[in-house]
Amino acid sequence: MSVQAAARTSSDAARANSDARLSVEQVSYAYSANPALAPLFTLEATSFQARPGEILAILGPNASGKSTLLKLIAGALQPLSGRVLLNGFVTHSLSPKTRAQRIAMVQQESRLLFPSRAWEFVLQGRHPYGRPMRFETEDDVIIARNALAQVGAEHLSGRWMDQISGGEKQRVILARALAQQPLLLLLDEPTLHLDIGAQVDLLDALRRLAAENCYTVVVVTHELNLAAEYADQVVLLQRGKSLRIGPPASVYQRELLEQVFQTPLSVEPGSSGRPRVNVLSGK
Amino acid sequence: MRPLTLQRLLLRCAALAAVLFVVVVVALKLGAVPVSLYGLGRDLIRVMLGQSRGISTDYGMIVIDIRLPRILLGIVVGASLSVAGTSFQALLRNPLADPYVLGVSSGAALGAILALIVEPHLAISPEFAALFTPVGAFLGATATIAAVYFLGRRGGQIDSSTLLLAGIISASFLSAIILFLMTTLIGRDMRGMAFWLMGDLSTPLQQKLRWVLGVGFFAAAGAIYTTAADLNLLLAGEKEAMHLGVDVPRVRLVVYIAASVLTGLAVSVSGAIGYVGLLVPHAMRLLFGSDHRILLPAAAFGGAIAVVIADTLARTVVAPAELPVGAMTAMAGAPLFIYLLRRRLA
Amino acid sequence: MLFIVWPEPLITIGKDTFIADALRHAGAVSIVDSSQSWPQMNLEEVVKLQPEFLVFAASHGGIAARDFEALSSLPGWRILDAVRNRKFAVISDAVNRPAPRIISAIEDLARQLHPEAFIEVQEKEKLEKEIPPKTNRSSANPAHKAMNLEIPSEEACACAR
Numbered sequence: 001m002s003v004q005a006a007a008r009t010s011s012d013a014a015r016a017n018s019d020a021r022l023s024v025e026q027v028s029y030a031y032s033a034n035p036a037l038a039p040l041f042t043l044e045a046t047s048f049q050a051r052p053g054e055i056l057a058i059l060g061p062n063a064s065g066k067s068t069l070l071k072l073i074a075g076a077l078q079p080l081s082g083r084v085l086l087n088g089f090v091t092h093s094l095s096p097k098t099r100a101q102r103i104a105m106v107q108q109e110s111r112l113l114f115p116s117r118a119w120e121f122v123l124q125g126r127h128p129y130g131r132p133m134r135f136e137t138e139d140d141v142i143i144a145r146n147a148l149a150q151v152g153a154e155h156l157s158g159r160w161m162d163q164i165s166g167g168e169k170q171r172v173i174l175a176r177a178l179a180q181q182p183l184l185l186l187l188d189e190p191t192l193h194l195d196i197g198a199q200v201d202l203l204d205a206l207r208r209l210a211a212e213n214c215y216t217v218v219v220v221t222h223e224l225n226l227a228a229e230y231a232d233q234v235v236l237l238q239r240g241k242s243l244r245i246g247p248p249a250s251v252y253q254r255e256l257l258e259q260v261f262q263t264p265l266s267v268e269p270g271s272s273g274r275p276r277v278n279v280l281s282g283k
Numbered sequence: 284m285r286p287l288t289l290q291r292l293l294l295r296c297a298a299l300a301a302v303l304f305v306v307v308v309v310a311l312k313l314g315a316v317p318v319s320l321y322g323l324g325r326d327l328i329r330v331m332l333g334q335s336r337g338i339s340t341d342y343g344m345i346v347i348d349i350r351l352p353r354i355l356l357g358i359v360v361g362a363s364l365s366v367a368g369t370s371f372q373a374l375l376r377n378p379l380a381d382p383y384v385l386g387v388s389s390g391a392a393l394g395a396i397l398a399l400i401v402e403p404h405l406a407i408s409p410e411f412a413a414l415f416t417p418v419g420a421f422l423g424a425t426a427t428i429a430a431v432y433f434l435g436r437r438g439g440q441i442d443s444s445t446l447l448l449a450g451i452i453s454a455s456f457l458s459a460i461i462l463f464l465m466t467t468l469i470g471r472d473m474r475g476m477a478f479w480l481m482g483d484l485s486t487p488l489q490q491k492l493r494w495v496l497g498v499g500f501f502a503a504a505g506a507i508y509t510t511a512a513d514l515n516l517l518l519a520g521e522k523e524a525m526h527l528g529v530d531v532p533r534v535r536l537v538v539y540i541a542a543s544v545l546t547g548l549a550v551s552v553s554g555a556i557g558y559v560g561l562l563v564p565h566a567m568r569l570l571f572g573s574d575h576r577i578l579l580p581a582a583a584f585g586g587a588i589a590v591v592i593a594d595t596l597a598r599t600v601v602a603p604a605e606l607p608v609g610a611m612t613a614m615a616g617a618p619l620f621i622y623l624l625r626r627r628l629a
Numbered sequence: 630m631l632f633i634v635w636p637e638p639l640i641t642i643g644k645d646t647f648i649a650d651a652l653r654h655a656g657a658v659s660i661v662d663s664s665q666s667w668p669q670m671n672l673e674e675v676v677k678l679q680p681e682f683l684v685f686a687a688s689h690g691g692i693a694a695r696d697f698e699a700l701s702s703l704p705g706w707r708i709l710d711a712v713r714n715r716k717f718a719v720i721s722d723a724v725n726r727p728a729p730r731i732i733s734a735i736e737d738l739a740r741q742l743h744p745e746a747f748i749e750v751q752e753k754e755k756l757e758k759e760i761p762p763k764t765n766r767s768s769a770n771p772a773h774k775a776m777n778l779e780i781p782s783e784e785a786c787a788c789a790r
Contacts, residue, residue, distance in 0.1 A: 074526065076525065076526070095530075096525060096528050096529065096530050096531075097528040097530075098528075099528065100526060100527050100528030101528070103526075104526070105523075105526040107522065107523075107526075109519075109520065109523065112518075112519060112520075113376055113378065113518050114378075114518060114568065114573040116519075116572075116573060120286075120574075121519075123286055124515065124516055124519065124527060125527065127512060127516055127527050127528055127529070128527060128528035130512065132509050132510075132512070133508070133509060133511075133512075133576075134512070135286065135287055135288050135289055135292075135576070136286040136287070136288075140286070141286060180527070314671075314673050315671055315673035315674040315676075315677050316673060316677050342677075344708050345673050345676050345677065345705075345708065348704045348705050348707070348708055349672050349673050349676065349704065349705040350673060352704055352705075413699040413700070413702065413703060416637070479638075483638045485637075485638045485639065485669070485671070485672060486637040486638060487672070487703045487704040487705040487706070488704070489702070489703065489704075490704075598671050598673075602671060602674065603661065603663070603670060603671055603674035604661075604663050604665060604668035604669055604670060604671065605669050605670070605671045606669070607638070607669070
């Protein structure tokens with residue numbers, strides 16, 4: 001091709017790449033308990049991108065590979081093929097510490113053995129920035145306090161983690177993730193044990209934070225309507241295969257959703273302009 | 284919101300050190316022979332200047348040669364066991380873990396018994412003969428550490444639950460062998476073994492062993508302390524710790540080896556003193572919280588204090604005879620355990 | 630003297646045991662006055678009392694001498710006069726069992742602790758070959774009577790502590 005055309009395509013590519021903070025390129029995975037046997041589970045090659053300030057939802061029924069995909073994005077698992085790039089760096093090759101400075105994960109918490117106070121908990125988010133024998137600095141304390149403020153949980157600062165409600169705990173966990181000052185914020189089914197009010201509060205906060213701090217947010221969920229309402233992009237998974245990737249309007253097609261979720265439903269435009277899913281009873 | 288700072292850490296350590304100092308002074312005064320602190324101080328200076336011959340009285344010699352080393356031994360053993368116990372509780376995410384749960388003490392006991400059985404049949408020079416039992420015990424401990432490590436792995440790394448199972452099974456198996464040996468080798472030969480199994484500080488240590496013990500303690504405890512912040516996160520959950528930047532496999536390996544070495548050293552010289560490694564961490568946690576950067580040094584001091592007190596009681600309450608220190612820690616430990624249990628539930 | 634059942638930890642015999650009784654017949658009085666059968670002794674107490682002799686029962690096949698050497702280099706033990714002056718006695722482990730062989734063990738110990746008393750006996754034995762035997766000073770112990778032993782009386786020598 002001509003020199004100008006080549007220059008144009010490469011600069012187009014460069015611009016497209018510079019927009020995308022997170023780039024998932026042909027990532028696949030297979031898990032088998034026994035190397036001799038066939039894999040129990042596979043994730044087929046998937047590609048998508050996400051920009052700063054964007055919320056991306058990974059949507060699908062149980063056992064569709066959502067959590068696995070999230071772990072691959074987090075760099076916790078090594079893909080069988082392909083790679084995950086964060087600002088051009090392969091996430092899996094980063095050291096755990098560097099990774100923790102750029103990627104923060106919010107997931108179902110293990111039971112706390114010796115409970116701590118909320119502020120201690122949030123301060124743990126500063127760990128990736130410390131030397132091995134360091135103590136937290138004034139700056140760390142300020143960042144932790146700000147993180148709690150950003151999720152509206154400042155009043156919980158002195159409370160014990162095992163004595164606050166599920167929704168409050170989720171907010172503190174999110175604050176710890178924010179204290180890491182990440183580029184990428186990953187959440188694994190964050191609304192699972194929350195009541196509706198708390199769910200909405202959390203997602204509102206995520207949208208605001210993504211916009212204010214330019215986080216790239218990836219949320220794994222099976223809540224159809226929440227994903228539709230808050231996500232800028234949706235990756236629809238079924239049994240390890242990404243069936244469609246795009247904005248909610250393009251992904252929320254009735255036949256497609258019925259096939260994935262195995263239940264009759266109807267899709268209509270909601271009051272906010274985004275699609276709204278109604279589950280129909282009886283088969 | 285008041286995070287731990289270096290200053291706060293040092294203050295607390297200084298306070299604990301002061302308590303330990305007072306305990307040591309009292310322990311020095313108690314015993315078979317009377318001692319004046321002034322005379323003791325003078326004698327100590329003489330010893331440090333290498334003028335051991337100039338020690339004023341026979342009694343001074345007794346204190347310097349017997350009582351003081353025994354107290355120092357108690358300090359190192361108590362500190363080792365408590366730091367090891369704290370580490371295992373974090374590593375295994377189990378508040379009931381103590382230094383012996385992974386079988387190190389059973390391995391050491393077996394090593395000691397085998398050394399006792401074998402030693403008369405070998406031609407060793409007398410000075411090595413005295414080393415034989417502690418060295419045998421430490422070799423037994425090391426072998427157990429390696430075996431449990433290999434059994435406790437999953438996917439090439441230490442897995443906490445598998446490790447715990449491997450340790451418990453090993454301890455069980457080794458104890459069975461020990462019981463078998465003890466019943467088949469009847470006679471007074473094994474009487475000393477019974478005391479060893481309970482924990483006993485009365486055996487004076489040779490000079491070489493003292494150095495090994497001291498250096499070993501600081502090296503291993505130091506290694507664990509470098510992972511103190513990581514341990515805090517590890518307690519919150521292994522996945523979470525990894526996502527917060529902790530190199531979980533490396534931390535697990537370092538803590539496992541270092542804590543096992545601490546236990547092995549302590550047990551090789553003093554038998555299996557119980558309850559210290561289990562309860563001192565909990566008591567210190569109640570006083571200072573779960574941050575391992577303060578908890579680990581606090582446990583070291585706390586363990587030292589506990590063992591020195593227990594040993595002083597052990598050697599004075601039935602004078603001129605003495606009880607094994609393990610009996611004292613058990614008698615004090617069980618009620619304390621109950622108290623701590625109720626406190627947590629309250 | 631101090632009878633060492635086990636050196637580490639230091640275990641000895643109480644005053645009411647048959648072993649202590651046997652040893653007393655050998656002219657050996659333990660410095661330990663405990664009513665326990667097998668008390669564990671505080672090393673400080675032992676050093677304070679400075680026993681004249683350390684007595685071992687050879688249980689490992691007669692290598693008690695080496696045990697003694699091993700102990701003599703340990704802190705605490707090395708300041709015992711008995712260790713410095715190498716005043717130790719080894720007897721057969723028959724002393725541990727209340728059986729006829731205990732007699733020879735007792736005699737052996739007495740010989741080691743009170744050699745001067747036995748020199749008299751040897752002299753006497755030589756003389757007895759020519760002169761009709763005098764009435765032996767018999768002990769209260771019927772076993773001793775039966776075996777016709779002559780035991781140095783307790784007044785004949787200072788008791789070995």
